[in-house]
Every structure is written in structure tokens, then in C-alpha cells.
Amino acid sequence: MKTSRIAADERQLQVDDSEQRIPPARLHQFIAAVFEKLGVSAENAALAADSLLIADLRGVTSHGVARLSMYVGQIRTGAIDPRAILTTIRETAATGVYDAANGLALALAPQAMDHCIEKALATGIGMVTVNNSTHFGIAGAYAIQAARRGLGAIAMTNAGPLVTPTGGRTPMLGTNPIAFAVPTGPESPPFVFDMATSAVAYGKIENARRANKPLAPGLALDERGFATTDPHSARSLLPLGGEQATSGYKGYGLAVLVDILCGPLAGALWGTHLASVQRIGNRAGLGHAFMTWRIDAFRDPDDFARELRQLLDELRSCPPAPGFEVTGVLAPGDPELAATRDNEAHGIALHPTVWAEMEAISQQLGIRIEI
Numbered sequence: 590m591k592t593s594r595i596a597a598d599e600r601q602l603q604v605d606d607s608e609q610r611i612p613p614a615r616l617h618q619f620i621a622a623v624f625e626k627l628g629v630s631a632e633n634a635a636l637a638a639d640s641l642l643i644a645d646l647r648g649v650t651s652h653g654v655a656r657l658s659m660y661v662g663q664i665r666t667g668a669i670d671p672r673a674i675l676t677t678i679r680e681t682a683a684t685g686v687y688d689a690a691n692g693l694a695l696a697l698a699p700q701a702m703d704h705c706i707e708k709a710l711a712t713g714i715g716m717v718t719v720n721n722s723t724h725f726g727i728a729g730a731y732a733i734q735a736a737r738r739g740l741g742a743i744a745m746t747n748a749g750p751l752v753t754p755t756g757g758r759t760p761m762l763g764t765n766p767i768a769f770a771v772p773t774g775p776e777s778p779p780f781v782f783d784m785a786t787s788a789v790a791y792g793k794i795e796n797a798r799r800a801n802k803p804l805a806p807g808l809a810l811d812e813r814g815f816a817t818t819d820p821h822s823a824r825s826l827l828p829l830g831g832e833q834a835t836s837g838y839k840g841y842g843l844a845v846l847v848d849i850l851c852g853p854l855a856g857a858l859w860g861t862h863l864a865s866v867q868r869i870g871n872r873a874g875l876g877h878a879f880m881t882w883r884i885d886a887f888r889d890p891d892d893f894a895r896e897l898r899q900l901l902d903e904l905r906s907c908p909p910a911p912g913f914e915v916t917g918v919l920a921p922g923d924p925e926l927a928a929t930r931d932n933e934a935h936g937i938a939l940h941p942t943v944w945a946e947m948e949a950i951s952q953q954l955g956i957r958i959e960i
Contacts, residue, residue, distance in 0.1 A: 609944050610936030615959045619947070620654060624693070626954045627664045628671035633696035636655040640695040644727040647939045648928030651792020652727040654939065658946045659724070660695070669723050675700050678856070683708050684859040686856060687719040687775035691730025693703045694725035694875070702731045702879050706738050709881035719877040724748070729783030732770035734780035735881045739806055739890065741771040747851040749863045752787045753825045755838040760825040761860050764790055765847035773883065774894035780901065782921045787826040794820050799942040806830035851876035
């Protein structure tokens, strides 16, 4: 990665004066302690904390500790069983289907990905699905989990209905993210691409509400199905691409693809049959799909990594358009890499409302936040 590009990108990582920094290890300790207090085993609590921490490290604050109060509420109402374990429904050398029994997906989904990784290491390629699951956090965490083992990976999950089909006004699909990761060499971070198939992740709407800032046009609809930039009025999201005229049907199609793999194929629910994670107390019934493959099943890993790094550097060398002179053209994943370095070096910056939620959880459960 070109140093000039990253340095330029890091200059964009300015933290609001009202935000508080916390060392990643301390945040992990607090999250794990919360889950343990709620009945999650120590091992699974650590896995769950890993999942939330990686989101905050990568700057995806919508899926980090800001989600902790949601998980606490789901566990307390019985929508998530903190003691559930992952069980095998069917299995072959290269495939598997697992039941999460409405357990804490932040801890059980990494175990499913571990099974997928082992299958790929043994056979060259693996694919597994999970049903009866819950919100599993940031999809990129699972792709990274495999890339760190030298594998390529794709991770997907469906979600409760928040996205309106192109031409409609009622939410029928989830944000249904897709994450892709591949190694770029033993001394380099993996390439990671993680996106929602909606125009924006719902967590970004929540962030805008916390900050009381307007949304960009083309992201959300109000309760009547009209476009809105007011995050407090947003009731559904548009597909990736926005309206029909701006190719929103492409995001719509990708969301359906994810629902097919994570719903009917996985033996999980889909679309409007799923409960929204925003409604505390509902069992989600979500499905996940993971795919992994050995690079050496297709190419010499060193040759692949060298050519991949060349591809990414060629993208970064593209002459920047007006307004992008400072950062230059970034490769997918560059902002998250810059955020990771910044957060590891200076601590994770959290919005005051997130701190308030953490302090409320701390008082309720009697767990001290160490700063």
C-alpha cells in the first residue's frame, strides 16, 4: 500500500472533541464482561467481544459497541439464548449446515466459519450455512477470519425487512451484507471488501440520529414511502443504487441473492418472515452463508498475492477527480485500514451517546468500564 495514500487518508480521521477514546483491549474486556454477566460462557463472550471490537477498530461504528445495548436487550427478553450451542444438521467433507438455536451469533457464527475453514483446508473449498440465528455483527469479520488463515472467503447474512424493493414502498428485504476477503501476502493485511446491499447500512441511520445530522439524498424513505433525508423520519432504506433511474434494481437483485443463500438454502427464514433486530424481544430466525477456498487450489499463493498488490496499487495510481486531491483514489478497504491503525494507536473513539449507553449497562450490571 502506498504510504502517501494512507497518510492522506489518515488525515481524514478527525475525531469530534466530544468523543472519548478507549484502548481496544479495555473495550474488549468490558464487552466480554457484559456477555459473561448475562450467562454467556467465557470463551463465547470473548468471541462475541472480538466480533464487536473488529467493527470499531475498522471504523464501522454502526456495528461495534454501539450495538451492545441491542444484544443486552435481546438476551434479557429471551430473544437470544446466551447458552445455546451450534449443532450440526447435515455435513459433507466440503459443506455443512448448522443450527444456532437462537444463540448469540457473535460467538456461534465464528465457530461455523471455523468449520468452513477446516473444510477448505482439507478439500480446497468449503461452504457452510447457519439457520435459526441472530444478528452476527460485521460481515467482514468472518471473511477476515478466513483470510488470516491464508484463504479466500465470502460471508453473507440476511436480516429483517428494512429495504424496499425497487418500485415499492414497503420494506421486504434486509440490508443483506456481502463481505469478501483474500490474503495479500504474509507481511500485508488482507484485502477486505464489506458492503450492505442497501444504499446504506441501518446502523448509519442510527449514527445519524445520534448525531442529529441529515442523511444524504437517495438513501431512505419515510413511513409513506417518500424519499427523506431526516434520519428520524426514515422508516425503510433504498437498495444499493437508490431509485430505478440510478440502477437500484442492481442492489435489489444482490439482496435477493443473499436471501436465497441465507434463507431457503440454509433452511432459515427470509424477507418479511424475519423479525427485525430493532424490535427487542423478537426471535430473529436469521441465516448466514460462508464460503472459503485455498488460494493454492487455483494459483501459487505468492504469485496471486504479488499480482493482487499490483492491481490495488494500479487503482490507487489513478489520477484523482476534483475534490479527491488530498486522499487520491483509494482501493476498497483502504479507509478501514487507516481507521484500524488510528484506533490501535490512539484508542477507539466513541460517540457520547454510545458512552452513555455503555455507562448505563455498566451501572445495570455492576461492571466497571476501565479507561
